[in-house]
Amino acid sequence: MSTDDKYTCPTMPPASVAVDSEWYAKKPMVDGVFRFVGGERLPFSGEVIDVTSPIFDAATGERAVVGKVAQFSEEDSIAAVNAAAAAWDRGQGVWPQMSLAARIAAIEALVANLTAIRGELVNVLMWEICKNTADAAKEFDRTMDFIALTIKELKADPTVRMGFAKFTEVSGVACQVRRGPVGVMLGLAPFNYPLNEMYAMLIPALLMGNTAVLKLPATGGLVHLLTADAFAAALPPGVINFVTGAGRKTMPPIMETGLVDLIGFIGGTGAMDKLIKQHPEPHRLKVFAQLAGKNIGIVLPDADLDVAAEQCMLGSTTYNGQRCTAIKLMMVHESVADAFVAKYAAKVGALKAGLPWEDKVAITPLPEPSKPAFLEGLIADAVGKGATLVNAKEGGGTRHGALFIPAILDGVTKSMRIFQEEQFGPVMPVARYSDVAEVLAALKASWNGQQSAIFTSDPAKAAPLIDALSSQVGRININMQCGRSPDQVPFSGRRSSAMGTMSVAEALRAFSVETAVTYLAKDATSVALGGALDQHSKFLAPL
Numbered sequence: 001m002s003t004d005d006k007y008t009c010p011t012m013p014p015a016s017v018a019v020d021s022e023w024y025a026k027k028p029m030v031d032g033v034f035r036f037v038g039g040e041r042l043p044f045s046g047e048v049i050d051v052t053s054p055i056f057d058a059a060t061g062e063r064a065v066v067g068k069v070a071q072f073s074e075e076d077s078i079a080a081v082n083a084a085a086a087a088w089d090r091g092q093g094v095w096p097q098m099s100l101a102a103r104i105a106a107i108e109a110l111v112a113n114l115t116a117i118r119g120e121l122v123n124v125l126m127w128e129i130c131k132n133t134a135d136a137a138k139e140f141d142r143t144m145d146f147i148a149l150t151i152k153e154l155k156a157d158p159t160v161r162m163g164f165a166k167f168t169e170v171s172g173v174a175c176q177v178r179r180g181p182v183g184v185m186l187g188l189a190p191f192n193y194p195l196n197e198m199y200a201m202l203i204p205a206l207l208m209g210n211t212a213v214l215k216l217p218a219t220g221g222l223v224h225l226l227t228a229d230a231f232a233a234a235l236p237p238g239v240i241n242f243v244t245g246a247g248r249k250t251m252p253p254i255m256e257t258g259l260v261d262l263i264g265f266i267g268g269t270g271a272m273d274k275l276i277k278q279h280p281e282p283h284r285l286k287v288f289a290q291l292a293g294k295n296i297g298i299v300l301p302d303a304d305l306d307v308a309a310e311q312c313m314l315g316s317t318t319y320n321g322q323r324c325t326a327i328k329l330m331m332v333h334e335s336v337a338d339a340f341v342a343k344y345a346a347k348v349g350a351l352k353a354g355l356p357w358e359d360k361v362a363i364t365p366l367p368e369p370s371k372p373a374f375l376e377g378l379i380a381d382a383v384g385k386g387a388t389l390v391n392a393k394e395g396g397g398t399r400h401g402a403l404f405i406p407a408i409l410d411g412v413t414k415s416m417r418i419f420q421e422e423q424f425g426p427v428m429p430v431a432r433y434s435d436v437a438e439v440l441a442a443l444k445a446s447w448n449g450q451q452s453a454i455f456t457s458d459p460a461k462a463a464p465l466i467d468a469l470s471s472q473v474g475r476i477n478i479n480m481q482c483g484r485s486p487d488q489v490p491f492s493g494r495r496s497s498a499m500g501t502m503s504v505a506e507a508l509r510a511f512s513v514e515t516a517v518t519y520l521a522k523d524a525t526s527v528a529l530g531g532a533l534d535q536h537s538k539f540l541a542p543l
């Protein structure tokens, strides 16, 4: 931060856990110094990385160490993708050749194994990424619910609503459709939903018969290391393999092998672009991507301000604003802006900040070590250009180690970084507008293609915004915050926010290929054969 900046962030003592507290006794120490490749834990000898929590350890005065992981070398990384390719075996491996019913049974066994270690997984989520108790538990439970919904969808219709579930005659051709696998999947997920978002891609991919390499995030990866034995017990060797350590080192060698057929990526746009370019034949790389968001909450003059303030508060502060779907800019009509900001600031000010296991805590330490300084830079830039830090007196923008008190900025304009850049953290910008044309211009100029929220009670005022947004984002929320749930609702996006739709049915489709079996409907021999095929073919077998 330059010395000219008007804003400086006071630093308080870090949020730490005392050695004699009951929670200190629950501090995990995950041993991730192994390679889970080819269905077994293999020994690792190489660079070992300490994984730290944003909670400080009162015994050391440093971030608490909660695990150790292996920094995979180039050879280790290639061995992982080779194992997945061997299990795939150009489509003739045990897993892709298994019946859908058998794969469903294996995933159900996996769920039972994971459920047995639920408590351990939830505890690690709380320590490593500081989700509060309810959110950490919800991450696990929502993931298991997603798996159940996915299996239910497949059982109801194995074509996933493509039609032709049974041989059906069309223009003289009898056709039956099933969905087949694509090949080797490489999965990468962000730190904020490390389990849920990885599984939202992985489970549909596995059910469809793909094999996988999971690149565990450097922050948020510990939870996965605890699942190695659950996978080993449920799936054939090599169907799933882990890669740990920095993606910048491990991903290029994997992509350059050309063995990855399908990439499932949830995270920032920069990494996605790099990964695609590293594939030697990108034309045969199937891409599924959920990327960054800069969702705007638009408050019209006639909005119910209590509802708008409540939903914007939830939308911008839940998990410290570390959601792609967070409301990351509020554009408020000038006639109601004072009243809105007062109500919004009161709600944000009432949130409890603290450690993840404290009762009713909402604001928790930020896991990424560099994030507080990044947020301070955004605030300094905005304040330097004329924005007001509304809740400065209440501690907005102060930090206690990694615990960052939400900073509300008013008077934000498009010249400020916070107007365009994704903060992915607790800085809440409010921009005032006098004419809705300014909102339309901001939407048009934005790289965001994920969501928006409109607050109004007038359909005639909502309609032009809905129409404009209908070709710019994937979801338009009326008088409610932005969000991905419920998981049956399509979660899509445009522009730099998504390539593909992440929800139950759509994910099954994204990780598979429609495969048709046909014969001439008038040919008696084929008709007889067609009627008996499902008793012999595992691919066509009924569930």
Ligand SMILES: NC(=O)C1=CN([C@@H]2O[C@H](COP(=O)(O)OP(=O)(O)OC[C@H]3O[C@@H](n4cnc5c(N)ncnc54)[C@H](OP(=O)(O)O)[C@@H]3O)[C@@H](O)[C@H]2O)C=CC1
Pocket: 188, 189, 190, 191, 192, 193, 197, 215, 216, 217, 218, 219, 245, 246, 247, 248, 251, 252, 266, 267, 268, 269, 270, 271, 274, 275, 290, 291, 292, 293, 323, 324, 325, 422, 424, 497, 498
């Ligand atoms: N649309 C959606 O559904 C969601 C989108 N997001 C977006 O994700 C971002 C925050 O998550 P974050 O974890 O920081 O995302 P990142 O993009 O930093 O990381 C995601 C994964 O990509 C890897 N990675 C990052 N850079 C590279 C690189 N240059 N080469 C190879 N691999 C790389 C990371 O590995 P490593 O950890 O080793 O760096 C990690 O495994 C935000 O932009 C957010 O909006 C988040 C959640 C959901």
Ligand SMILES: O=C(O)[C@H](O)COP(=O)(O)O
Pocket: 192, 193, 322, 323, 324, 325, 326, 482, 483, 484, 485
């Ligand atoms: O990481 C994210 O932001 C998720 O995709 C959003 O999920 P949620 O809206 O259900 O929290």
